[in-house]
Amino acid sequence: MSNFKEFMVDEKILHALDKMGIVEPTDIQSQVIPHAKLDRDIIGQAQTGTGKTAAFGIPTIEKMLPDRKHPQAMVLAPTRELAIQVATEINRLSQFKKVNALAIYGGEPIDRQIKALKRNPEIIVATPGRFMDHMRRKTIRLEEMSVVILDEGDEMLNMGFIEDIETIFKELPTERQTMLFSATMPNRLKKIGERFMNNPQSIAVKSQGMTVDTIEQRYVKVKEAEKLNALCTLLTKHQPESAIIFGRTKRRVDELTEALRSNGFKAEGLHGDMRQEKRSKVLQRFRQNKIELLIATDVAARGLDVTGVTHVFNFDLPQDTESYVHRVGRTGRAGKTGIAFTFVTPKEMELLARIEEKTKKEVVKESMPSFDQLTKKGFEVTAEKIVDQIEDTDLLEARKVAKELLERYDAETVLAMALKLSTKAPKEVENVLTAESPMRSKKPQNRNNSKKGRPSHRGGRRSSRKNYGKGSN
C-alpha cells in the first residue's frame, strides 16, 4: 500500500505512483507536499535525484482545473534535456488524470510547439528563451498561471537567466503560488526568492555531505597527454555498463568521442552545439542502454536522471566544487552504488584537495592496473561471456572440432588458447586529443623561416569593427 496516502494524494495519482513502483515518499516529498497543498510559497533546497519533481509535480497536478483555455502551471528549467525530463515525469504522474504537461524549448520548430499548445496543456515545462518567445507571440498566455516553479535555481543564476526570469515574472499574475528549488542557496538567489515570493516556507533536505554515500570517489593522477590512455585502461579494468564521461569543452567532447569510438567503445557525445534532434536521440539511446559511454559537457551535469549509470569520469577536472558534486551525482542514484573517477594533472592536485575539503569526503587514489592485470581482466570478461551464453548457444558443430582437439591437448591448454584468441589484448592508446587551453603565450613564436610567409601586415590593426552591426552586447 502506498505511503503517499497519508498526504491525501489524489486517487489517480496514487494509482500512477503504484504503477511507477514508487511506494515510499522521499524526504523532500513528505516535506513539500503538505505545504504545497496549502498553496504556500516554497523555497526548497535539495539535490537532484531526491524526488524533487514529484514533490512539486504531485500537488501541482492536483490543483489543475478542467477545461481551461490557458495553461495553469509552469516550470522553468535551465537546460532543454531537463525540461523534457520534467515534463515526461509529470505526464507519468498524471497518466490517469486529464492533466497534460508540455515541454517547450529552443532548437525545435516553433510551429510544432504552437500546434501542441492549441491542445491546451495545463502545465508548461520550459527553458526561458523559448518561453519568452511564446510569451511575446501570445501563443502562451499567462493570465491563468496559478502555480510557478523555478527548478535548479542556482544553475539558472549561473547561466545568466536571471534577467529572463525577471521579465517572465513581471508578466505573471500576482495571485499565484511560487516554488523555487535549488541545490545550493546563494544570497543572490535568496533575494530573488524574497522579491517574487510571498512569505515562503523554507525546506531543506539535509544530506549529510554534499555528495551521496552511495558514490565511491576516486582520483587518478595523470599527465594531460596520458589521459586518453588512462581512460581506456580504466574502462577495460572496470567494464562500466553505463558511464558518463565529462569533458571541459564542446570540442573536447567531440574529440574524445571520436577517439573512444575508434578504440571500439560504443560512445556518443552530448553538448550544446549539437542539433537538438541529435541531442534528444543520443540521450534516449543512452537511457535505453544502447550506448555504453556518454561523453558530455556540463550540459549533462545537472539534474539529468538516468538510472543505472555505474560510473562517472571527470576526464577534465570540473571548474568548481559545485559542478563536481553535480557531475558525480549522475551515478549512485536510486539506491544503487556508483564510482566516480576524477582525472587530476599534477598541477591540479591542489584543486582536488579543495574539493575534498568542501565536500567533506575523501577522494581515494585509484591504482592503475599493470599490463598483466589488464590482460587477465580481458580473459575474465570473455569467460563471463562464455558463462552467460553457454546455456543457449548451439554448439553442435563446434563440439565435434572440440572433441578432436581434446584428443591432442589437455582441456586447460585448449581453453586457455581459445580465451586468448577471442580476447583483444590491451594496448597503449595513443593520445590524439588537442591539448587543453593553449594558454596563448605572449611571446611571438619566431616562425619566420617556416610556413608560408604571411602577406605583410597580419590583420592586427584592421579598422575597428566593434561599432558596426548590432549595438551593445
Place this chain on the structure above:
DNA sequence: AAAAAAC
C-alpha cells in the same frame, strides 16, 4: 574561461 539558452 566555458558552458547553457531564442530566432
